Each structure stands twice: as C-alpha cells, then as structure tokens.
Amino acid sequence: MLKEILNAPFLIEMIRTEMNMYAHGWDERNGGNISLLLNEEEISEYCNVDKFLRVIPTGFKAPELEGKYFLVTGTGKYFKNVQYFPERDLGIVKLIDEGENAELLWGFSDGGTFTSEFPAHMMSHAERLKVNPSNRVIMHCHPTNLLAMTYVHSLDEKKFTRTLWQMCTECFIVFPDGVNVLPWLLCGTNEIGIATAEKMRTSRLVVWAQHGLYGAGADLDEAFGLIETAEKAAEIYLKIAHLPILNTITDEQMHLLEKRFNIKAREGYLN
Numbered sequence: 283m284l285k286e287i288l289n290a291p292f293l294i295e296m297i298r299t300e301m302n303m304y305a306h307g308w309d310e311r312n313g314g315n316i317s318l319l320l321n322e323e324e325i326s327e328y329c330n331v332d333k334f335l336r337v338i339p340t341g342f343k344a345p346e347l348e349g350k351y352f353l354v355t356g357t358g359k360y361f362k363n364v365q366y367f368p369e370r371d372l373g374i375v376k377l378i379d380e381g382e383n384a385e386l387l388w389g390f391s392d393g394g395t396f397t398s399e400f401p402a403h404m405m406s407h408a409e410r411l412k413v414n415p416s417n418r419v420i421m422h423c424h425p426t427n428l429l430a431m432t433y434v435h436s437l438d439e440k441k442f443t444r445t446l447w448q449m450c451t452e453c454f455i456v457f458p459d460g461v462n463v464l465p466w467l468l469c470g471t472n473e474i475g476i477a478t479a480e481k482m483r484t485s486r487l488v489v490w491a492q493h494g495l496y497g498a499g500a501d502l503d504e505a506f507g508l509i510e511t512a513e514k515a516a517e518i519y520l521k522i523a524h525l526p527i528l529n530t531i532t533d534e535q536m537h538l539l540e541k542r543f544n545i546k547a548r549e550g551y552l553n
C-alpha cells in the first residue's frame with residue numbers, strides 16, 4: 283500500500299523551502315527553480331517507480347544521472363503558489379536513456395514540464411556529485427542584493443569572493459570555496475548549463491550576472507543557508523559600498539578563522 287505523497291517529508295520540505303524563498307523576495311513570479319535528488323527507497327514508499335505518466339525529452343545528455351530520481355519545480359510556476367497546487371507545480375522524474383529523456387512519475391498535472399533551467403540543474407548535479415557524493419540539491423533564485431551587486435562590482439571571481447568574505451565573518455566559514463561568477467548568458471539553454479556545471483566544480487555558489495544565483499548543497503536547508511549567507515553579505519555591501527570604509531576583516535583574521543574552524547580558503551584567494 284502506497285503512502286499519501288503529500289505527506290512525504292521530501293515534498294513537505296520542498297514546499298516549505300519554496301515558500302521561505304518567496305518570503306525572502308528571491309523568487310518573484312515564476313523566478314527560481316529547485317531540483318532535489320531522491321533515492322529509490324524514499325520514493326517507492328509513495329509512488330510506483332515502475333509506472334510513469336509520460337516521457338519528457340530533456341534536450342541534453344547526462345549519462346552519469348541515468349536512473350536517478352529528482353523532485354523538480356515546474357517551468358512557469360510561482361513559488362508563491364506551490365503550497366496550493368503541489369501536484370501541478372512540482373514533478374518527480376527519473377532520468378533514462380543517458381539523461382536524454384525523463385519519465386514523469388508524479389506531478390506536472392496540468393501537462394506542464396520541468397523548469398527551463400533543467401540543463402543547468404542536471405549538469406550541476408552531475409558535477410557536484412563528483413566532488414561530493416552527498417550533494418542532493420541545486421537551487422536557483424534571484425536574490426535582490428546579489429543581483430544588484432553584479433551591476434556595480436567587478437565580476438572577477440576572486441574580487442567578488444573577497445568582498446563577500448569581508449562583509450560578515452560567517453561568510454568565510456560558510457563558503458571558504460568562494461563564489462564563481464558567470465557573465466550574462468542566455469538562460470534556459472544547454473550552453474548556460476554547461477558553463478554553470480563547470481563553475482560548480484570549484485564552488486557551491488555560482489552567480490549569474492544580472493540574473494541571479496545558483497547554490498548547491500547536501501539538502502534543501504544547506505543550499506538555502508548558503509544562498510542566505512551570500513545574499514546577506516551582498517546586502518551589507520550595498521549598505522556600505524558608498525560610505526568611507528574605516529574597518530574590514532583582514533586576511534590575517536581570515537587565517538585565524540581557517541585554524542579555528544579547520545577550513546581552507548580557496549587556493550590563492552588570501553594573502
């Protein structure tokens with residue numbers, strides 16, 4: 283007997299996360315998308331994995347992900363509304379045919395499909411899993427301050443990272459691997475997917491200039507927390523950038539943080 287899927291912890295957590303992201307102002311209209319890697323055991327309690335509703339072509343190959351299951355947001359759907367229409371606005375898919383097709387097991391009940399950023403999500407999952415097999419989440423959103431920062435700050439990755447690290451002590455502890463930055467690229471394409479995944483090899487945060495941010499994490503909370511921390515730093519930057527700066531967090535102090543928290547700054551990023 284299958285359990286009611288609307289009670290599945292992974293679905294509840296996904297809906298809560300989307301609501302929270304919306305409340306933070308990161309996901310206006312249909313902005314943002316999330317994919318969560320699920321394992322077969324956890325899905326099998328709620329849906330029959332041998333039966334699918336339809337097959338959706340992905341438009342790319344990701345052989346590493348063949349046979350993997352994802353809970354993913356639908357294209358054009360509003361995070362604001364997911365709590366009222368989870369079966370319409372979310373879907374559970376299984377990648378088949380080396381990732382070229384996806385079996386829809388549940389959701390997208392209005393005939394819809396997964397996010398237009400599915401290539402960036404799947405290619406990023408493939409890369410993050412190589413770095414850290416416990417990575418399960420890719421999260422994209424449009425956080426106001428980080429987005430604003432991409433208009434007035436150099437997009438040089440080292441400079442961008444160092445500025446964020448200096449805005450708040452916790453930043454360095456939360457993302458010692460820094461943030462990577464992509465210039466403006468056409469969204470929703472395989473090209474931006476490939477570029478994002480490549481950047482995901484060395485950092486769990488990838489800024490899309492004049493568009494938004496990608497975060498990766500072991501679970502929804504971790505990816506959310508990562509984005510929240512970077513966005514807070516960007517907010518502080520925008521509050522102080524136009525003022526005379528009298529104090530900062532020095533490289534020496536960041537070296538102290540490295541020792542205290544047993545972390546290592548991205549190679550070459552500290553003096």
Ligand code: 13P
Nearest residue numbers: 312314315357358397398
């Ligand atoms: P989707 O509605 O297709 O998920 O697109 C939203 C978005 O943020 C595009 O980058």
Ligand code: ZN
Nearest residue numbers: 313314423494
């Ligand atoms: Zn977007």
